[in-house]
Amino acid sequence: AGEPGYFQQQYKVYGRSGEPCRVCGQLIRLRRQGQRSTFYCPKCQN
Structure with missing residues (x-):
């Protein structure tokens, strides 16, 4: 609830x-990966 911090x-x-x-x-x-999501940058996080 409320505004994002x-x-x-x-x-x-x-x-x-x-x-x-x-x-x-x-x-x-x-x-x-199963029920989880992973977000990444292929260049910075290789």
Whole structure:
């Protein structure tokens, strides 16, 4: 409830699949592992 806090607005990759990485510009990827989702930048997090 309420408004998102400051840290929720600063996520580098979480929930940003298909958007450009804020560090390098590569598109953020999503990988599903069972019931979990992992968001990552293929360049910064290789």
